[in-house]
Structures are given as structure tokens and as C-alpha cells.
Amino acid sequence: MSSQTTVTQNTTSGKSGDKVFKGLAYGAGIMILVALAAVTLFLLVRAMPLLTGSQKANEDTIVSFTGGQAHNFLQYVGPLVFGTILISALALLLAFPISVGIALFISHYAPRKLSTALSYVVDLLAAIPSVIYGLWGGIVLVPHITGFWKWVAQYLGWIPLFKGPAADPSRTVGTVSVVLAVMILPIITSVARDIFLQAPRLQQEAALAMGATKWEMIKLAVLPFGRSGLISASMLGLGRALGETMAVLMILSPGMSYSVKLLQASQNQSIAANIAAQFPEANDLGVSTLIATGLVLFLITFLVNFIARKITEKARA
Amino acid sequence: MGQRIDVNHLNVYYGKFLAVEDVNMAIEPNKVTAFIGPSGCGKSTVLRTLDRMHEIIPGAYVKGEVLLEGQNLYAQDIDPVSVRRDIGMVFQRPNPFPTMSIRDNVLAGVRLNNRRLKQSDADDLVEWALRGANLWEEVKDRLGNPGIGLSGGQQQRLCIARAVAVHPQVLLMDEPCSALDPISTLAVEDLINELKKDYTIVIVTHNMQQAARVSDYTAFFNLRAVGEPGHLVEMNDTTTIFSNPVEKDTERYISGRFG
């Protein structure tokens, strides 16, 4: 008798435990949805005064942020968007070929023991906090790279991008891009390496057996296989560069123009660094303005990630 | 025309491990030579040393010589890339390049050697190679389709077309039918018979009936025990090997008593 009751009790408690647990799991899933909705919602609510509030007050805020260079939100956010994309695109341009090179070195050129060790180092480097890259960029790289930029400005100054005189210290877009490139290097490398290691051996052997050189083999049987993966890897790196705050904040001497003079100071600024720089001194309306620029940044990174996702989905189909 | 290959005192190592010991053989031109033997006896390894494909495995190297018409493939100044240009290879599993069309697959090797191909030359070559591989009639209307859309047997014949398109002197085949169904196997075997008038063919096979059907000469490889190096037991013309072998081990293997 008694044993039977225990069994029934156990089952009921097991059943209600089952329900509670399922509820918790379900709730957690819903919470994720709510959290993301909340992010968008609260940012929108907090950015609202920009639309609904007094336009005069808004203009005053933006004028005080920019020292009179911009008078409305579009004039304000435009150069920031331009600067953000310019800096990140340059960083990607620098990092991509080198990352692919390192990934190929690890997957196809280095002896096996060395490549295992290198893979490990690359993963660790991806974990170094951005503030440390910023510190290194500001204190070590800026003085060391100035001479190089001066040389570039002297000999390649006829290209508008490299128009001199090169700033000294070189707290410029050029230098920041180099630091961001170093930061996204491990990220792109580790994805690219994984893809290259998965490239089918059969086709690689086929290429070699036809009398292809190693590089021709890579072009025939490795790179085509990894194309979509490489694109999404670079989008991942781009996403990281777009949202990077500290390295830009700690190195760049900011400006608010649509300039592409990479070697001159006070030309551009990124959205993220601008938020961090202006936030401490911003009043209520200023915070709203900054949050609105944050929303724009969110939108840009969302688009980049969305495109990356579409590309990988297409490749899979 | 096919060329002859002489293998003299060939030892193959993977790092410190001696995988194949002291192989000596002569491979006749315009004949089919089959390598048979139990798994792990080193027959595929020896095949790969004939065009230096074993070198893509880290730590693998050989001692001894492989002479192609008297020229040592392992001489100091010989580039493995040029060796592989003269000696074609077909693999166990069909491996057309997945991103390329049938036509581009056939031309892949030629394009490496010659950057600017005239359209008409290329068309002729594609037809010639696909006809040579008995595939032309089946694919002539869809040369632009991807090569991986074909059936397994067709893919393997496409790979053979790709290999003959560069007009090698020797064709090495590493169990070319092991991933194919019986009908495709038969098609490839017929093809081997036709190809031997133009090429020297060496084929590794697990299937003794196949060796008996397609080859003129047969080499039997064996290993004394697991962990011991493989070695060449005997080589003779195929009828002798299958009817009247010299070595006891060969007879036991042929009659299916081990392996």
C-alpha cells in the first residue's frame, strides 16, 4: 500500500517538475525574444526626443557637439557613418589578404606541429581585449608608424588617399585602420583556416596529379571551395570593426568631414568612438542624440550580418 | 606512345617507418600492369611513387630510382610538378572539380600548361578526350553542366578524360572501379583495354578477376606481418601469375585463401 502511494507521489512530483522545467525552458526562449525587442524599443524611446522635442533645442545640442559644423541630425550622423565605414573597410582591406595568407600557411604550408601551435595562438589572440590594442596603438604604434606614413605621403602623395602632409603624431584614419586590421586578423584567420582545412582532399590530389603547382592546386581546389565561407568570415570581421570603440577612441584625432585623407589628423570619426567620447559630458538631449546614432550603427551592423547570413545560406542551398 | 618504367631498389619511408622494401620491376610500354595484394602491402604506395604523389604526405620519401625511359624521376634536377604532367593519375573515387563544368574539367590540366587556348582547339581537345574516355556520346549536349551532376561511373570516366587530355605517357589508376557499380566498372575496363594502345597503364586493384581481365602483367605485393614493410613477391605475365605462379604465397592469395 505505502509503496504504491510513494510511486504515485513520485510520478506526480515528476510530472509537475516536468511542467515547471518545460515552462522555464520555454520562458527563457521567450525572454531572448523580449530582450532583443526591448533593446530596440528602449533605444527608440530614448532617441524619441530628437523627433518630438523642440527642434531648436536639438539644433543647439548638435551645434555644441560639433562646434557649429552640423545643424541637424542628418548633418551630424552623415560624416560619422562615412567615417565608420571608411575605417572598417580599410581595416578589412588590410586584414583580408593577410588573414587568408596566414590561414593558408596554417592549413597547407606549415609543418603539422607548427600549424597546431599556430592555430592555438591565433585563437588566443582573438581573445585579447580591445582596450589593450587601443593602448598599444596609442603608445607604441603611433610614434613608430609616423615615419612610414611620412614616407608614403612623400612618394605616393599624388594619390588623394595619401595626400600629405602626414600628421605627426599620426593619430589618423590610416593608423587606426592598421590597429583594427590587427584586431580582426585573428577572427578572419580562424574562420578561414577552418574552411581551408575542410577543403576536400580528393580534388586537391586530382589537381596535383595533373601537374599543378601548389599554388595552382590551391586556386583549383581550395579557394573555390571556401569562397562563401571567406565572404562570411570577412563580414564577421567587418562587423567587429564597425562596432569597435576603444581602439578608435584611444588613437584617432577626430573630425567631422567626408574626407578620405588617411594620413591627416582630425578628418573622420566613427559612430562608436563618438558615442564614448561625447557621452560623459552629454546632457539629456545629447544622450538622446547619441543613442540615435547608436541605432544607426546597430542598423549598419545588422545589415552586414544579414548579408553574411544570406551568402552562407545561398552557398548551402 | 607509352613509355617504359624501370623501378630499381625502391624503398618507401613514412618518416622513420619503412613502408615498402626493395622493389625491382620493369613496366612495359603500351601494356596494362596490375598491382594486386592484401590491404597494407604497399601497392598503392608504390603506384604513387611512380609520379611522386606520395610526397604530398608530410614525412614521406623514397630511396632508390624510378626510370621513365631511362630518366630517373628522383634525380636532383627533376621537378615533381613536371613528372606529374607526364604521368597521369586516376583515383579510387571520382574527383571532378565541383565548381567546374564538364568541359572545364576536361580542360583543367591543359589550361595549367597553356594559358591561351584557341576556342576551336579547345573544342577539338574536349571531344577527343571525352571520346577517348567513352563519354562523348553521353555528355556532348551538356558540356556546360557541372561535372558533379554526372553518375559515379560517368564522373570516373570524366576524370580519365581529364587525365588523358594532357596527353601523358603513362596512366596510373588507383583502384579506379572500387567506388563504381558493375556496369560502370565494365565500361571503365573496356576503356582501359582501348587506352593501352596509346599509354602505358598501371592499375592497382583489389579485385583479382579485374586484374585477370584487364592486365597483361601482374605484380603481387605482400607483407610478412602487420608493421613489417611490404614487398614485391613476384611479377610475371598475367596468365602465368594466375595459372602457374612461382611463389606459394601468390598461389594462396590467388586462390583466395587469405587477403
Add this chain to the structure above:
Amino acid sequence: MSDSHPTIDFDKFKPTRSYIAARKRKDWTMRVFIIAAFVIALIPLVSVLWTTISSGVARLNLNFLSYNMSGVVGGNATPSGGYGGIVHAIIGTLLVTLGSMIISIPLGLMCAVYLVEYSHNGGLARAIGLLVDVMSGIPSIVAGLFAYALFNTLVGPGTVNGFVGSVALSLLMIPTVVKTSEEMLKIVPNDLREAAYALGVTKQRTITKIVLRTALPGIVSGVILAIARVIGETAPLLIAAGFISTTNLNLFSGRMTTLPVYVYQEYSQGLATCSATALQATPPCLPQIRMERAWAAALVLIIIVLLLNLIGRLVAKLFAVKTEN
């Protein structure tokens, strides 16, 4: 059959000697480029590690680790004989990170359980999967802005404390936790679940006692790596948790300094001014002191992050339950 063969002049396709040489050159060029890429990349990365270590050890001592920044004036020494320290930042980092762990680990883990064990790949699951992807792409400063906006609206204007920082970090941590846990749960073989159901074990017990138990090493490792990632976050905490020179033990009230924010603050204040007499005093006034403190704090931060990474990877390797292979 052979009559219909086109006749081919194979000499036409033979590579010329110069073309073979060109191909070889190209092969070598690419080899050199690939090795060069590796060497070029190594220079800055080695330089980052080396300068952090060599500049960091100068100021890294017991005094630095046991005092906060209260009473530190310019480049002058404090009565304790040191030049200020990071104990408040270490405590802040621990508390803020702990806060974000308490929020994101249960939430992320349960969400993964839902996705793998309950959702049957329905519409909600796909929506969650998509949003987790979107979340993992949120720029960290936007996460900081969100936490700030949230507490400003719900609690009151100007709410900046450690917990706001924790919320910001959770937003960055949750996607990683969900994704790694999901992957780990997925590789638990179905046989285990079926065996448990066959024995009459309830679903909840099967999941907690068998599935989660099997996936635990992988999940722990993933969570540790997620912690290592957020522990170095600066920008969101700059906005959400602020900066203060004294030790604050209350996560829910008052500003709270964390290590990365400390590094940034020291760096951004630049050189300290020292009077001529102060320069001669013992211990002397050090104009460079803020950079030295920034490097020392950076070194502590790097050690923490790399240790967490090592531990995470070791956990995954040592305790992995062999399911495949």
C-alpha cells in the same frame, strides 16, 4: 570509332619552357607572400604581447594590487609608498562579471535546452535562432546604451551602477552561451535520451541528469570563453558602470570601476604634472605614472583573459565525454 576522333596536334598544348618557368615563379611568389603574410601579422601581435608584459611588470607589485586610487594626486606617491592601485577595479570587474554571469548563464542555457529539447524546430525556434544571431552582432557600445536607456527609463535618470554594466554585458554574453550550449546539447547522442525514456524517466530528469550531464564539459568550456570575452569589454561599461577612484562593494548602487575602464581612464588622462621639487622628492613624483599604471592593469587583464581561455580549453579537452570519433 577512331575515324570520328578529331586529330589533335599535342605539341600545340605543350607548355613552353618560359611558361613553365613563369608558373614556377608564380608558385614561389605566392609561397613567399603567404610566409610573409604570416611574418607581417606576427610583428604587431608579438609587439602587443611584449610591450604589455615588459611595460606592465614595472608597476605590477603587491602595493598596486592592494590599494585603490583614492588619495592619489597627480604623479605623487601615496602615504603607503605606492602610486595607487587597482584593487577597486579588480573587485569591480569581478562583481560586474559575476552579475552578468548570473543573468546570462541560466537564461542562455535554458534557451538552448528549449531550442534543442522542446522546440522541434518550430517557428518560434527559428525566430529565436535568428535573433540570437542578430544579438551576437550588436556592437558592444550599443549594448551599453541599451542598458543605460533601460535603467534610465525604469529606475530614474542618471542611473549608473555596476548592475547596469552587468545587464549590458549579459546582452553580449547570452548569444555565445546559447550558441555553444546548443551545439553541445545537439551532439549528445539520441540513444541516451531514448534509453532514459525507455526506463520511464521523466523528460525533465532525462535532460538534467543525462543530457546536461553529458554536455556539461562543453558547456562549461563555452561559458568560460564567453566570460573571457566580456571581461575585457570597455565601451559598454564606460557608459553603464562609470568610473570611480574608490572601492565600491555594492553592485546595485554607485559607480563601479572595472579593469578595462581603468586602463582607458589612466591612458586618456595623459602625463601627470610634477613640480620641480616633487620630482626630487623620495619617493619622487612620476610624470609617466599613468601610462605605467595603464600597462600594469592591462597586463593583469591579459593574464586573466588568457588564463580563462586556457582553463576553458582545458576543461573541454580533459572532461570531454567521448560521443563521436
